[in-house]
Amino acid sequence: MIRYFSTRGERGVSLESALLRGLASDGGLYLPNRIPPAKVAWRKQERFADLAVLILRPFLNGMVPERHIAPLLRAALNFPVPLVHLPGWQGVTVVELFHGPTHSFKDFGARTMARLMTQLARHAPLTIVVATSGDTGSAVADGFAGLEGLRVALLFPDGQVSPTQAQQLTLRRPGVRAFAVRGTFDDCQAMVKGVLAAPEELTLSAANSISVGRLLPQMLYYYWAVSRSKAEDAIFSVPCGNLGNLTGGVLATLAGLPVGRFLAAHNANAAFIRYLEKGDAAFGPSVRTLSNAMDVGSPSNFERLRVLVPDLRDHVTGYSVSDEATLRSMRRVHEETGYVADPHTAVALEAVRRHRRATGRAQPALVLATAHPAKFPATVRWALGREPDIPPGLAGLSECPKQVRSLKASRGALIEALRNWQ
Numbered sequence: 001m002i003r004y005f006s007t008r009g010e011r012g013v014s015l016e017s018a019l020l021r022g023l024a025s026d027g028g029l030y031l032p033n034r035i036p037p038a039k040v041a042w043r044k045q046e047r048f049a050d051l052a053v054l055i056l057r058p059f060l061n062g063m064v065p066e067r068h069i070a071p072l073l074r075a076a077l078n079f080p081v082p083l084v085h086l087p088g089w090q091g092v093t094v095v096e097l098f099h100g101p102t103h104s105f106k107d108f109g110a111r112t113m114a115r116l117m118t119q120l121a122r123h124a125p126l127t128i129v130v131a132t133s134g135d136t137g138s139a140v141a142d143g144f145a146g147l148e149g150l151r152v153a154l155l156f157p158d159g160q161v162s163p164t165q166a167q168q169l170t171l172r173r174p175g176v177r178a179f180a181v182r183g184t185f186d187d188c189q190a191m192v193k194g195v196l197a198a199p200e201e202l203t204l205s206a207a208n209s210i211s212v213g214r215l216l217p218q219m220l221y222y223y224w225a226v227s228r229s230k231a232e233d234a235i236f237s238v239p240c241g242n243l244g245n246l247t248g249g250v251l252a253t254l255a256g257l258p259v260g261r262f263l264a265a266h267n268a269n270a271a272f273i274r275y276l277e278k279g280d281a282a283f284g285p286s287v288r289t290l291s292n293a294m295d296v297g298s299p300s301n302f303e304r305l306r307v308l309v310p311d312l313r314d315h316v317t318g319y320s321v322s323d324e325a326t327l328r329s330m331r332r333v334h335e336e337t338g339y340v341a342d343p344h345t346a347v348a349l350e351a352v353r354r355h356r357r358a359t360g361r362a363q364p365a366l367v368l369a370t371a372h373p374a375k376f377p378a379t380v381r382w383a384l385g386r387e388p389d390i391p392p393g394l395a396g397l398s399e400c401p402k403q404v405r406s407l408k409a410s411r412g413a414l415i416e417a418l419r420n421w422q
């Protein structure tokens with residue numbers, strides 16, 4: 001049975017404990033103690049959920065009864081994951097991860113984790129605390145809403161998410177409370193870590209990318225993309241913030257997935273790239289950009305990556321893309337291929353262009369598209385001079401009832417709010 005150990009050394013615990021605690025008691029992040037090679041049949045799966053069962057079964061064994069694994073994963077991963085070849089950009093394929101209910105790739109992790117947590121929730125009512133820079137919160141809120149014995153507190157930096165994201169975050173949902181924190185995303189994350197490290201009498205758990213329950217399902221679409229595209233040795237270009245998505249890909253390669261290289265595509269928040277280039281892990285505060293879900297100054301999954309792959313440089317190349325270059329990338333891709341990319345995906349597309357230029361090779365590239373462009377209508381209009389098409393799930397959001405409270409950026413204020421849950 002796979003156990004989960006802390007990046008800071010704490011001994012292995014069960015998946016159940018790792019999910020409940022979120023963060024290990026020594027402050028580290030959980031990782032599986034071994035990564036079994038994926039069953040070769042992963043290449044033959046026609047449905048995403050079947051692939052998910054095959055890959056995740058060994059990680060869930062021991063906690064989720066065998067007969068529950070397939071229904072649980074089918075309910076969580078019930079949306080399409082299409083691959084789109086960009087005409088004119090030879091060998092570049094966009095892997096659209098934004099067809100879940102909240103239209104960002106966070107749905108993979110959040111929906112799977114929510115259903116895993118229902119397997120625990122029988123024992124005690126649980127409050128899930130989430131810091132979000134935009135997409136995590138709505139994915140988690142949507143995944144957990146209405147599940148018995150579970151509540152969700154969402155913390156987001158006031159005024160620093162897009163209007164569409166703000167509407168999604170503050171939708172009134174059963175068992176969910178949204179808090180607009182007067183501070184940055186890093187403040188929100190520090191508050192969550194603060195209450196989880198010493199939860200007092202509250203029963204709390206995390207749902208950030210720090211939860212191993214969110215991390216494991218983020219391996220899946222890497223397998224899917226390779227099996228669908230038949231691209232061996234492809235480059236994966238990953239829009240990076242907290243590095244959870246990239247960590248999912250690295251786990252997949254450790255289980256045997258053939259990948260040529262990862263591109264860590266960052267916006268101006270590029271401390272991880274400085275680490276890759278100079279070996280200096282000097283993380284600092286975040287700066288605001290157009291790809292705001294990637295505005296992370298101190299990526300928490302860095303700690304996991306360093307434990308998993310001591311020499312990251314052999315596997316990952318980083319590119320930092322400014323806001324101006326992001327807008328140019330959106331425009332260029334649209335003009336040359338007709339594809340409308342959201343700002344996060346545009347950063348990853350630009351990383352591929354730069355990597356091809358730097359290496360002089362046109363290696364096949366799989367570009368992870370992490371958000372639907374309709375979540376960023378103002379940026380799309382700015383770049384392309386027209387509005388993106390709005391999918392049914394995002395239309396009419398403004399008319400739905402909302403709920404949100406303003407909160408000071410302090411651990412004390414959060415504890416107070418959790419105690420006085422109404």
Ligand SMILES: *Cc1c(COP(=O)(O)O)cnc(C)c1O
Binds near residue numbers: 104135240241
């Ligand atoms: C969260 C997010 C990212 C960054 O993913 P990490 O796992 O934090 O690196 C990129 N793009 C979008 C749209 C996101 O929501």
